[in-house]
Amino acid sequence: MSTLDVNEDQISAIGGVLNDKTRPLKERFRALFTLKNIGGPKAIEQICNCFKDDSALLKHELAYCLGQMQDPCAIPVLIEILKDVTQEPMVRHEAGEALGAIGDTSVMPILEEYSKDSIPEVAETCELALCRLKWLKSSDSSANLEKSPYMSIDPAPPAETDDVDKLRDILFDENISLFERYRAMFSLRNLHTSESVLALSKALRIGSTLFRHEVAFVLGQLQEEIAVPYLHASLDDKDENEMVRHECAEALGSIATPDCFSILNKYLNDSKRVVRESCIIALDMCEYENSTEFQYADTLTKVTA
Secondary structure, three states, X not given: OOOOOOOHHHHHHXXXXXXXXXXXXXXXXXXXXXXXXXXXXXXXXXXXXXXXXXXXXXXXXXXXXXXXXXXXXXXXXXHHHHHOOOOOHHHHHHHHHHXXXXXXXXXXXXXXXXXXXXXXXXXXXXXXXXXXXXXXXXXOHHHHOOOOOOOOOXXXXXXXXXXXXXXXXXXXXXXXXXXXXXXXXXXXXXXXXXXXXXXXXXXXXXXXXXXXXXXXXXXXXXOOHHHHHHHHHHHHXXXXXXXXXHHHHHHHHHHOOHHHHHHHXXXXXXXXXXHHHHHHHHXXXXXXXXXXXXXXXXXXXXXXX
C-alpha cells in the first residue's frame, strides 16, 4: 500500500533519479527508499529498471526493497536475478531472500532448486527462504508472526524463548540448522539488552559469510554503541568477505556516533568497491541520524542489507 500521495509522473521523476548514474549514490538510495515507501506497480517498475546498473551495492538494495514491499508483482524479476549467474553473489542472495520475504509459496520450487547453488551465500539464502515459507504454511506460524519491532520483514521468525543463555547457545552452535540460529538471532535482537547485544556482537566472528553479514545487519538495527568495536574490527579485516564488511559499515552508519563517523571516513578509499560505496551511504546515514531531518523524514528509514 502506498504511504505517499504521488502521481505517476512524480514516480517516474523519482525513478529517473534512481536510474541516473551521474547522480551521487546517496541521492539514488534516497530515491530508492522513496519508491519503496510509495509502492505499487509503477514504483516497482522503476526499481526493476535499475538492475542494469553496475553497482552491486545498489542492485542488492533494489532486491532488498522489493522483498520488503511484499508485492508479488516483483516475483518474476527477482527470479530472473536469482537465476542470473552473471550477477554478483550478494545481489543473487538478496533476490532469494526477497522471494522469501514476499511470502508467496509459489516460489518454493525455484528456491528448492537454488538451495543447491554453487555459491554458498546463494544456497544458504534460498534454504532459509524455503524454511520461512514452510514455516508460514505451518499451523503454528500465526502465533509468532507479529510485526518486527524494527519494521522489517525478517528472513526467519524469532525463537519462542527469551532466555539469553539458551539463545546464545543456539546462535553459536554450528551443528544447529541455520534457520534456528537465525531465529535465535532475531530473538536476541528483539530482547535488546546489553547482554543480548554483546552476544550478537561476538557472533560476528563465527559461522558462514551469510550468517556474519546478518549479524552485522541486526547490530545496525539495534544502534547500540557497545557493538562499535566489534563492527569496526570486522570492517578493518581485509580477509573478511566484502559482503560482511559492507554490512558492518552500514551498521556503523546507523549507530552514527562521532566515533562511527571517524571510522567510516578511513575506508572511503578501500580496495573493494562495495565497501567504499557502503561507507558513502553509511556516512550519509550518520548525517541523517544526527540531523533535524531525522525527526520528520519518512524516507531512508531503514538500515541497508
